[in-house]
Amino acid sequence: MQKLSIIIPVYNEERTIAEVMHVISNLELIGGVKKEIIVVNDCSTDRTRGEIETAQIVLKNLPITVLHHNKNQGKGGAIHTGIKEATGDYTIIQDADLELEPKEINLLLKEVIDGNADVVYGSRFLGLKTKGGSALSNLANGFLTRLSNWVFGIKITDMETCYKLVPTKEFKALNLVEKRFGFEPEITAKLAKNKSLKWTEVPIAYNARTEEQGKKIGWKDGFRAIWCILKYGLGK
DSSP states (O other): OOEEEEEEEESSOTTTHHHHHHHHHHOOOGGGOEEEEEEEEOOOSSSHHHHHHHHHHHTTTSOEEEEEOSSOOHHHHHHHHHHHHOOSSEEEEOOSSSSSOGGGHHHHHHHHHTTSOSEEEEETTSSSOEEOOOHHHHHHHHHHHHHHHHHHTOOOSOTTOSOEEEEHHHHHHTOOOOOSTTHHHHHHHHHHTOTTOOEEEEEOOEEOOOTTTTOOOOHHHHHHHHHHHHHHHHOO
């Protein structure tokens, strides 16, 4: 692996996006892997755009591409835009909040570099690094993951994780269509259909936000996830 594409979909994250951009820009990847950063502003209505532009000026000498949607398309829609621009050997998604530890991207990279896997998921439920997260949310995540394992014929512990390290060529070929949080089960289902891919998981830290702090996923997204698991898992 020579280069990693890091896509950052962002919607109304004025409090955290600049810090995330700085942290990712300063992140040194293992094995001499280079990185490109692709920020997709999904038509934010707060000061997110200004924060991105200010950070972009400060980080002007670094490989950062910034794209703006004129209409909100959802997290999946922002990722669709970002993956079209990706030129790295592998791609990973970085949320625009501070729930995950960007330095742990290296834990996923190591599995690929060492030849242990083609697809690596960062699991929030392996190990003892999880902080916060309501019991109901964790229960829902567990149910969706077990359902996806059964339907997709795989064995993972965190289907809904943001950190999914995927070969860019495979990512681009999946023809993803889900615009919101249905992206997670859709990409997992479509990757699982390629039986030549070798999977693994690594434990990652998780500092969960509350709705008051900006958490955007809700119960309606849970029902959509169930539909997507069945639709993409059982369909062709």
